[in-house]
Amino acid sequence: MGVSRAAELRPVALRLSVNCSGCGRTVALAGPLRAVRCPACDHQVVTPASVWLELLGLADRESFAAPPAAGVQRHEVQTPAGRFKLELTFVAPCCDPCALPLGLLETGATGKASCARCAATLYSQPAPLWLRHELATAMQIYAPSIESADGATRAVDGRFWVIFQGTPPSLREKRNERLQAEAQERAAISNRLLAEGPAPVVGPGGPMFPIGVVPEKPPNRTWLVALILVVLVGLMALKLMQDSREDDVFGAPKKGLFR
Ligand SMILES: [Zn+2]
Ligand SMILES: [Zn+2]
Numbered sequence: 254m255g256v257s258r259a260a261e262l263r264p265v266a267l268r269l270s271v272n273c274s275g276c277g278r279t280v281a282l283a284g285p286l287r288a289v290r291c292p293a294c295d296h297q298v299v300t301p302a303s304v305w306l307e308l309l310g311l312a313d314r315e316s317f318a319a320p321p322a323a324g325v326q327r328h329e330v331q332t333p334a335g336r337f338k339l340e341l342t343f344v345a346p347c348c349d350p351c352a353l354p355l356g357l358l359e360t361g362a363t364g365k366a367s368c369a370r371c372a373a374t375l376y377s378q379p380a381p382l383w384l385r386h387e388l389a390t391a392m393q394i395y396a397p398s399i400e401s402a403d404g405a406t407r408a409v410d411g412r413f414w415v416i417f418q419g420t421p422p423s424l425r426e427k428r429n430e431r432l433q434a435e436a437q438e439r440a441a442i443s444n445r446l447l448a449e450g451p452a453p454v455v456g457p458g459g460p461m462f463p464i465g466v467v468p469e470k471p472p473n474r475t476w477l478v479a480l481i482l483v484v485l486v487g488l489m490a491l492k493l494m495q496d497s498r499e500d501d502v503f504g505a506p507k508k509g510l511f512r
Contacts, residue, residue: 269340
């Protein structure tokens with residue numbers, strides 16, 4: 254995964270719903286809202302921060318896949334706060350009725366993004382601190398409703414967007430673990446080299462040498478091999494001569510070279 258991928262803004266459209274714990278009907282969550290009132294029974298549907306982290310962490314990781322999946326990705330996530338239905342689409346904020354892209358705000362700004370054709374409006378604000386504290390990649394939210402201080406926001410149907418940026422924390426942890434393991438392995442190799450002295454060590458990719466040590470060439474032993482051959486041939490010749498002298502010249506079978 255390149256550096257550029259982590260620098261890119263990754264908009265994710267989310268459609269999220271859970272069954273009301275009061276009447277059992279489907280309640281839409283159109284934003285990272287920790288408490289909404291069920292439109293049918295007025296029951297307060299609470300989604301704890303830990304559940305939001307699980308759901309949005311999933312969206313973060315899925316959006317980091319390159320290239321992000323086309324079309325709608327559907328998930329069902331069982332949590333302590335109920336079974337959530339989550340639809341992810343990797344598209345920039347747009348007006349749902351017209352499908353027109355909305356003019357986006359600067360990351361960190363608060364304001365409205367309105368459709369150029371119809372009256373549809375999304376509220377844009379930086380990701381809330383309780384979310385960013387654990388999921389620092391969540392940058393900006395575009396949602397049809399914003400959370401009220403008393404948690405009395407009435408649930409509205411619709412998609413909301415989270416703009417992510419940076420490597421997802423769970424992937425970063427995995428990468429750090431891998432880098433740490435590699436560093437330990439390298440340290441173990443250099444410790445072994447120090448213990449063994451400057452002799453070359455054959456690694457998986459061929460001979461490895463400690464930095465700064467010029468590999469010694471093995472001494473040329475061709476002359477030694479030639480000398481041994483000459484001596485061997487000489488000895489054999491001597492043996493042949495001895496054998497032919499010992500043989501009975503008249504009639505006795507000749508002994509072989511290899512008796
Ligand atoms: Zn209800
Ligand atoms: Zn519109």
